[in-house]
Amino acid sequence: MAVVVKKVELTWVDRTYVIPVLQGMAITMKHFLKQILTRSRKRFTVQYPEWKREVAPGYRGLHELKRFEDGSIKCVACFMCAEACPARCITIEADAFGDLNKTQGFEEKRPAVFRIDMLRCIYCGMCEEACPKDAIWLRGDYEQASYDRLSMQFGKWDLMNTYADKDGKARITQDPTPSIPRNPTSL
């Protein structure tokens, strides 16, 4: 449907143009002075590479594969996320979890390969929703760029260490060997 634009009746003051233009200049000058007098931290524009925006808690950014306190991965390679993923960008290869450890009493599987093609991911969060173990989360990182396609393939260790230092967790590149044998009473 066509929009009817109402014609504004101009008063004679508006028709002279001079006074409205002066009013407009006052407005732009106000903005100018306001910008000049505001400290640059407080300005509307975020000076991006130096200052980053805080994203909302529910933001869906880069994935993290969660781990237990002892470092072992929470993911049980159930393929739910891979199935739910509309972009089909998750590749999982399962591996038998031989040496069971303290926290992880029941699991028999873990991913040997867990790869997300970040170039295809649409950050929909479906994997997060689908995961029965809360093992995959989408968190705040929104700066993802690289010079080649290969480095946008995030593997298991990339995803486990995504927020490692920031959250005060150590970086790991190996599945931890169990220190205490499985406690049968916990079953």
Added chain:
Amino acid sequence: MEFLARLLHLQPQTFWMIAKVIIVFAGPLTLAALLTWVERRGSAMIQDRIGPNRALLFGRWRLLGLPQLAADGIKFFLKEDLVTADANKALFWLAPFLAFVPAMMGFAVIPFGRSLVQGGQTYHMSLLEPGNGMGMLYPLAIGSVAVYGILTAAWSSNNKWSILGGMRASAQMVSYELAMSLAVVAIFLRTGGYDPHEIIAHQAVLWNVIPQFFGFLVFFVCMFAETNRLPFDFAEGESEIVAGFHTEYGSMKFALLQLSEYVHIVTAAALIVTLYFGGWQVPFVAAPSVTLSIAAFVLKLVFFCWVFIWIRWTVPRFRFDQLMFMGWKVMLPLSLGNLMVQAFLMYRRG
């Protein structure tokens, strides 16, 4: 001055002439280069943005984005210089100079300070001495010549959008030139002469902007048309004619076209200051010293340059028919009426 002249083994007059040529050409050019920065930062501030500040000097100093000027300069020189296959090559190369040179030349007649008397010799602070017979007619004539640069640029690129832009520029020029000249003629009537030195001397008590307010209004608006600045920059137009007359231009040639616009602003501001705001006169100071008079002139000049930028970021571009309407049906009668009233007052006074 005599000391400097002796240092270079020159007659003081010769030395002063050379110095004036350098001042008159380098001054507006520097100011124009700075204006490109002021425009970008100023527009950013007006629009609640930050503006260019990424270029660093030696990777360290930001200086509020001023290194951007150097970066732009280097970029303009190093860019590939494209000339489209069907362009008229000679004219295509000539056009930026046709736009740039008249813009530079207009400033020659403007007195930028009080005349200096030293060693029994009067040094005038303008490139063309008073009583040269051209007076204020010269910058007006030169200013209109600048449109040839735009027309040539438009025509030689052999691009229909460019030609539309050039056509609009020339039509605009025609509709504004008359009103502008008539406004200036009223000033000539008031002064009884058309030499800028006389005009400025005549404004010692009262600046022309008060008795000649309508004339000032007309002249000021026409200056926007003359400089091709935003409310009336019909030679350009991103939304309707791609970019206008400089669509096909790149690298240094584009820079020249762009820079000539800024030099035009400086000249236009100088004209406004000279004709309506007392030139180098300082309010409430009967006989300012030479330094003070130059400072006053430069201050006024910079202020009006800023007004040009300020207005550009306030008022959107007019429609073409609105411009024609304004030019012929508002500006011309207003200017003519102003002239008649002025003439009548002079007749009454006898």
